[in-house]
Amino acid sequence: MYRDIKCKKCRKSILNEGQTKDLFLNAHSSPVASPPEECASVQEQSNIFLNEELLPHWIILRIEAEKWSRGKLNCPYCDSKIGSFDFVSGLKCSCSSNFLPPVHVIKSKIDLIREST
Template identity: 50%
Template sequence: SNDKKCANQLAEIEAQYVLSVHSETTTTITESDENQDVEICQTEAEYAEVFIHEDHLPDWMRVEIEQSQWTKGKLKCPKCAFKVGSFDFVSGTRCKCTLNQVLPSVHFIRSKVDLR
């Protein structure tokens, strides 16, 4: 993914580390869709975020998160300081759907990054 402001390469995140609002990997959702084992969130399309698995973050993101002592903060492009996302390991924000699941802690803002 690239920063839309300066086109800096922010991360090469494999599809298996991009998460749904319920922390399911995109590959799990596809497989479950076929087997109908997992209830898919009906509000998924309403989110402006792209959630990322916290165990597979690019180094620059991990540094920002560690500097905040794994609390919460903004993710800024390391080249131009444009806000491209945020993280929150404190609040435990919940999904808007009836399943009320906790959202993943780290995300890009979809409108501020060019996903490839």
């Protein structure tokens, strides 16, 4: 999986190895480590969905500031937009069978550092 997630703008670590285990979900709310499902979601190609039960403290604070509705996730260091959350709309996956997880980061706004094998 990933050992570190960094902001693409300031290059500071926003999620480290201890925080990433079981945090990432696919567009159908299944752990990324599980076998891929048949749906090739467009949203899944550009976003990484996060398990709302395992969010790091700084993301929870941002969500609580918006009263668990919807808003943007910004880097805690440089304030650059790295994702968003939406607990109101309940957007569906492009296959129309499942609702998307409410919290995501945008792949193009972050650097994914893989574990060395």
